[in-house]
Amino acid sequence: MEVEQVLHMNGGDGKTSYANHSLLQRAVISTVKPIVDASIEELCSTLFPECLKIADLGCSSGPNTLLVVSDIMDNIQNTFRKLNLPPPSLQAFLNDLPRNDFNTVFKSLPGFYKKLDEEPDKKSGPCFIAAMPGSFYGRLFPNNSLHFVHSSYALMWISEVPKGLVTKAGEGLNKGNIYIAKTSSPAVFNEYFEQFKRDFTLFLRSRAQELVPGGSMVLTTMGSITSNDPLCIWEFVGLKLNDMVLDGLIEKEKLEIFNLPYYAPTRYEVKKVIEAEGSFTLQNLEAFRNDWDSYIKQAKSDLDKKARAAILSTDIRAVGEPILASHFGEEAMDELFSRFEENVLDYMEREKCQFINLVISLTKKR
Template sequence: MNVEKVFHMKGGTGEKSYAKNSSLQRRALDMMRHITVDTILDMYLGTNSQSLAIADLGCSSGPNTLSVIKEIINAIKGASSMALRSVPEFRVYLNDLPSNDFNSIFTALPDLFEELGKGRAEQCSSMIFIYAVPGSFYGRLFPTNSLHFIHSSYSLHWLSRIPPALYDEEKKSINKGKVYISETSPPKVSMAYLSQFQQDFSYFLRLRSEELVSGGRMVFTLLGRSGPNHIDRGNSFLWELLSQSLSIMVSQGEIEGEKLDSYDAHFYAPSREEIEDEVSRDGSFAIDCLEMFEIGREDKDIATHGRTITTTVRAIQEPLIQHHFGDGVADELFKIYGKLIDEEIGKQEIRPITFIVVLRKPNSSSAN
């Protein structure tokens, strides 16, 4: 299944928009925001450029889309004042798939300029230039050596496509009854997912290296796993419970077994070592920082936490589930899923893993 085609068919951002609106991931971003700000400040103070080009890849169109940009601009304005430097102009590029609701972002710009300009919105808008860049980040988006800083939150765990090796010569799934890697999956399943991640991630790195200037930085967050085992009580476990929920609906005659067998996640949770290996193999970047975070339960009320998880996963999957299984399935499916989540977190906490990665493109003089 071509994922981008589904995105366009459903007419929304779907899998991207949840990242900026999920309370779980918003908490993670709050925990890691200082790393993003410190990185761009270090880059800015090391350059004499009076015009900074910043890109947000997979920006979505939720209420928090512009929050990181606001943090960055405010930090640079403060650093400029401390260093007795004039504030640079900002060229901000917001990227997502063409189906993203860019118009809703632009309607929020007057408020952004007002906040950044502290009442002098007109003056602020004359130094901040914001553009929409529709397209997949698994392709070239910007001219060579045109960006200083790239940011991406909760997007790179989404693969460019379903791994082709999940299907045999007759186009039937080798991972029957499951939507992701599970304990019952054949070894070829995890190999197929890893291979697709390696292909996508290495291509992403190569493209971004061409677009960044020497000394440019890239900061991104993505979901992952803590060790070599693909099976854990983190991100993979959420997919396992979705598989179980779909299987229950098959047993109830609500959906066809063949439909479940042909539904696979275009997702991969890499380990630290897999991220490091691809960055090393590509050779375009040096790793300045790679940190792992566990996002545990904040709510004392288990039921409240369960609803938060269920709502998050539903926002991720509902458009693709409707496209694959048909309308009218989602309500019952996520009712079952919510019950399974509540049962599991009553036994033991589910702790998804997040990585934040800071990459630096070496200066030309030190590239060798």
């Protein structure tokens, strides 16, 4: 399985599309906004670029995609108003893997530009939104060509499923799980951890070449408190797939060899890799913790548990369906997510499951 071929959110704008189910990601972007704001403000008032060049890595396709650019536009405007200077132009590169649904993003651009034009307080400079398809585990931009890199909820997707998770004889090391889980062996954790280190190092090295000296990054990713027991939502998806194996709906062998290209690091692990790579100064590293359904409760306070479970289920499906369906078949998805929906919130309460978000703020050394 080539990760680049199957890793993308559900496209379009239909019932199970990512575009309509990215409330969690939206909540996270708004939590992180003050940190992005501080970073952009610092950047603008030290580098004074004529054109601010930014990239949003793992932009996906949906309302959040342009939300980040829009927030940054507002921020630039405010910053330059305070500095009493005309705002720079903005060139924003939306990045995701080549199979991301960019067409849907592009269709929304004319409306986005129109809204910018119609703003009563026309203080923003010209804004040029481009797309850069490709893996961020490698080079995407020319040397010294960016001022700011943003990435939200993308870096936990690693470049490939660690090769050692299936032996040469075809035996799965992480039987019955699809990611590190309580029943995974230390060898499984090690395979994942080594892949994360390689990938994150390559990510940092690539961005270090692309950013101007003094350029900065704000990265939000899923994290863990302790990596070998992440209480991750994918552990729960694994449990449901296991139930389907027991009920004869999925072949046992199919589950045994499947693992997600995913890693939710701890703060300590992130810090270590950044220090070892050496190109960046770590400005800030925060962890936010929330119950799996907190973002839903926050957005719609009047929903009961059943309704929240339904939303959570579709949201996770919008993210996981392409990669799960490519292995287990599209026909298994309805059953899987109906089982997921049925007890995900009971499980969360019993096991005290939380999403851990890491927010990493970095500056390229001069």
